[in-house]
Amino acid sequence: xxxxxxxxxxxxxxxxxxxxxxxxxxxxxxxxxxxxxxxxxxxxxxxxxxxxxxxxxxxxxxxxxxxxxxxxxxxxxxxxxxxxxxxxxxxxxxxxxxxxxxxxxxxxxxxxxxxxxxxxxxxxxxxxxxxxxxxxxxxxxxxxxxxxxxxxxxxxxxxxxxxxxxxxxxxxxxxxxxxxxxxxxxxxxxxxxxxxxxxxxxxxxxxxxxxxxxxxxxxxxxxxxxxxxxxxxxxxxxxxxxxxxxxxxxxxxxxxxxxxxxxxxxxxxxxxxxxxxxxxxxxxxxxxxxxxxxxxxxxxxxxxxxxxxxxxxxx
Numbered sequence: 001x002x003x004x005x006x007x008x009x010x011x012x013x014x015x016x017x018x019x020x021x022x023x024x025x026x027x028x029x030x031x032x033x034x035x036x037x038x039x040x041x042x043x044x045x046x047x048x049x050x051x052x053x054x055x056x057x058x059x060x061x062x063x064x065x066x067x068x069x070x071x072x073x074x075x076x077x078x079x080x081x082x083x084x085x086x087x088x089x090x091x092x093x094x095x096x097x098x099x100x101x102x103x104x105x106x107x108x109x110x111x112x113x114x115x116x117x118x119x120x121x122x123x124x125x126x127x128x129x130x131x132x133x134x135x136x137x138x139x140x141x142x143x144x145x146x147x148x149x150x151x152x153x154x155x156x157x158x159x160x161x162x163x164x165x166x167x168x169x170x171x172x173x174x175x176x177x178x179x180x181x182x183x184x185x186x187x188x189x190x191x192x193x194x195x196x197x198x199x200x201x202x203x204x205x206x207x208x209x210x211x212x213x214x215x216x217x218x219x220x221x222x223x224x225x226x227x228x229x230x231x232x233x234x235x236x237x238x239x240x241x242x243x244x245x246x247x248x249x250x251x252x253x254x255x256x257x258x259x260x261x262x263x264x265x266x267x268x269x270x271x272x273x274x275x276x277x278x279x280x281x282x283x284x285x286x287x288x289x290x291x292x293x294x295x296x297x298x299x300x301x302x303x304x305x306x307x308x309x310x311x312x313x314x315x
C-alpha cells in the first residue's frame with residue numbers, strides 16, 4: 001500500500017493499526033483569531049490537543065486524520081507541535097469548508113475554478129502554510145443550504161485536484177437533505193473514482209435506503225459523529241451501524257467522533273452542555289461495547305478503525 005503524508009513525514013499506511021478518521025485539533029473562526037489575537041490562548045489549545053491525542057493513544061490509536069481546512073482555522077504548526085509532543089502522526093487536509101456552507105471568499109468567487117485547484121495541489125505536492133508537511137486528502141462541504149454556485153464550485157475544484165494528484169476526498173454532508181448523493185454525483189461527473197470518496201457524517205441518519213445508495217455508488221461512509229447527540233441520537237446511530245455491519249458493509253465504513261479539542265463556535269460551558277461525553281475516546285468507552293453486544297464482531301470493529309480507513313486513504 002502507498003505512503004501517506006503526515007506531520008511526521010511520509011509513512012506507509014500498512015504501518016498503522018487503529019486510525020481515527022475524523023477528529024479536529026482546532027475548530028475556530030479564522031477572522032476572529034486574526035483580528036483579536038488576545039482572545040487566543042495558544043498554550044491552552046496545544047495542551048487540549050495533546051491531552052486528547054494521548055487519550056486516544058491509550059486506546060491504541062496510531063494515526064488521526066484532521067480534516068481542518070479554510071474556514072476551520074487549519075494550523076499546521078499546531079499539528080506539528082502535537083506530533084512532536086506525542087509521537088502520533090496526523091494526516092492533514094486541504095480544501096475549503098465554505099462560510100455558512102454557502103459562499104466562498106471573494107478571492108475565489110472572482111477567479112476560475114483553476115485558482116482553487118492550484119492552491120489545493122500546492123498543499124498536496126509542496127506543503128501547507130510554508131512547511132514541508134503535505135496534505136493527505138481533500139475536503140469540501142455541503143450542508144442544509146444545499147448546492148449553491150459556490151458550494152458546487154468547491155466540489156468541482158476538489159475533484160479536479162484529486163484527478164491531478166490522486167488524493168482522496170472527504171465531503172462533509174447533511175444526510176437530512178441527502179447532500180451526499182449530489183456530492184458523489186459531482187465527483188463522478190468530474191471523473192473521480194468513487195473509491196476515493198468518503199461521505200462524512202453519514203451516521204447522522206438511520207435512513208438505510210439513503211446510506212445504501214451511497215454505498216451502491218461506490219463511496220466509503222463516515223460514521224463519525226458519535227458523542228454529538230445534538231445532530232442525531234446515539235441509540236439510533238448505534239442501531240443503524242449494527243444493521244449495516246450485519247449487511248456486510250463494515251469494510252466501507254469508518255468510525256470517529258468529529259471531536260474538536262478546541263472549538264470557539266460556542267462558549268466552552270455551552271459546548272460541554274451540548275455534548276457532555278464528546279471526546280477522542282468516546283467510541284472506545286461507550287460505543288464499541290454496545291456494538292459488540294449487538295452482534296458486531298471484533299474483526300468488523302477493527303476493520304472500521306483500520307482497513308477501511310487505509311483503503312480510502314490509499315485508493
